[in-house]
Amino acid sequence: MWTIKTTYREELNSTFKRLEDKVSVLNKARPLPNIVVQNIREAFLVEWTFNSNNIEGNTLSLRETQMVLQEGVTIKGKSLREHFEAKxxxxxxxxxxxxxxxxxxxxAKDILDIHGLVLRSIEDEHAGRLRNAGVRISGANFVPPNARKVSGYLDDLIQAINTNTQQLSPVELATLFHHKFVWIHPFFDGNGRTVRLVMNLLLMRHGYPPAIILANDRAKYYLALNQANHGNYTKLMLLMSQALERTLNIYLNAVPGLDKDYQTISSIVEEPDIPYGQEYVSLLARQGKIDAHKEGRNWYTTKEAVLAYVNSKS
Ligand SMILES: Nc1ncnc2c1ncn2[C@@H]1O[C@H](COP(=O)(O)OP(=O)(O)OP(=O)(O)O)[C@@H](O)[C@H]1O
Ligand SMILES: [Mg+2]
Structure with missing residues (x-):
């Protein structure tokens, strides 16, 4: 049975708690206005596709991905395969x-179906099928298990997720699933894209939005996976939490009355009553200690969040 050393808990408890609070606020506000749900789903469809495919090596930009998905255009100079990957x-x-x-x-059937959709018309002979031979992951610090063990490991993992004997929260469960799944590496190709889809099923069933791992964070993501291979889940948990906090904030901000005034850290630290400098507030954001999220290269937080942290320390 798959277990997880929960040594990260002490460090990340306040982050998990904040995410749980946000989800319960969001779930209480449901059903959300249709226009809000439609608008955000469309935006996430493009972002999620762009980021996940870009991590895997697809060269379509965010804008090109949007054109392929929403306008049905073909992008000059991009391969048919890259178009299929987006669709x-x-x-x-x-x-x-x-x-x-x-x-x-x-x-398992749903996982295979999703993998089948990811590789359809690209690698039809492998789409929706477990691998039947060895694979290597370049740059990784481990070799995935023998192909004969894949099916059994996958069943064990699914069972561990469904029984959840350690009573892990949805974020922890999704992160554990992600890590163990790519360790098993059930498929010849498309493991990354498939796991980033299926882990979100685990989050979405609890009313969470999808966690979108940003292509910008690719190096951090692979480093976090390598650390998880050594039993250290802190970085991976933090990365997932940050991805979730961003999409959660996007939802909350689109609900009338629940929106907060997120601003860049550089503009917040200019306020006279904020006693911290940019470096320190950025550190708190990166460590998940304050309500914050990253868009592109910039961190966003609220003045209230920084002041709440100040008060908690005095
Ligand atoms: N150091 C590592 N430790 C564990 N897993 C890793 C490591 N490096 C990469 N991986 C996982 O392996 C996946 C790559 O597997 P594969 O090439 O089959 O999937 P893909 O969808 O084609 O690519 P990608 O995952 O890059 O989107 C990565 O996404 C990541 O989840
Ligand atoms: Mg690949």
Whole structure:
């Protein structure tokens, strides 16, 4: 059975708590106005597809991905494969929205179906099929298990997720799933894209928005996975939490009355009643200690969040 050393808890408890609070606020505000849900889903469809495919090596830009998905255009100079990767990822996300229900129980068939959609028309002979031979992950500090063990490991992992004997929170469970899944590496290709889809099913069934790992964070992401291979989950948990906080804030900000005034850290530290400098507030944001999220290269937080931290320390 798969367990996880929860040594990160002490450090990240306040972050997890803040995310849980935000989700319960969001879930209480449901059903959200249709226009809000539509607008955000469309934006996430493009962002999620762009970021996940870019991590995997797809060269379509965010704007090009949007044009392919929403305008049905073909981008000059980009391969047919890259276009398929974008369209397939969209189909797979739509499948997740179909599957997701509060009592959703993870199962192997859905995982294979999602993988099948990811590689459809690209590698049809492998789409939706477990690998039957060895693989190597370049740059990783481990070699995935023998192909004969894949099916059994995958079943064990699914069972561990569904029984959740350690009573892990949705964020922890999704992170554990992500790490163990890429360790098993069930497929010849498309493991990364598939796991970034399926882990979000685990979050979405609890009313969380999807966690979108940003292409900007690719190096950090691989480093965090390597550390998880050594049993140290702190970085990976933090990365997932940060990805979730960003999408959660996007939802909350789109609900009338729940929006907060997020500003760049550089503008907040200019306020006379903020006793900290930019470096320190950025550190608090990166460590998950204050309500903050990153857009592109900039961190955003609120004046209230910084003042609340100041008060908690005095
Ligand atoms: N150091 C590592 N430790 C554990 N897993 C890793 C490591 N480096 C990469 N991986 C995982 O392996 C995945 C790559 O697997 P694969 O090439 O089959 O998937 P992909 O979808 O084609 O690519 P990508 O994951 O890059 O999108 C990465 O996304 C990541 O999740
Ligand atoms: Mg690949």
């Amino acid at each position: 397939n990822h969209e189909t797979a996300i739509n499948k997740l929205y179909e599957l997701v229900k509060p009592n959703y129980v993870l199962n």
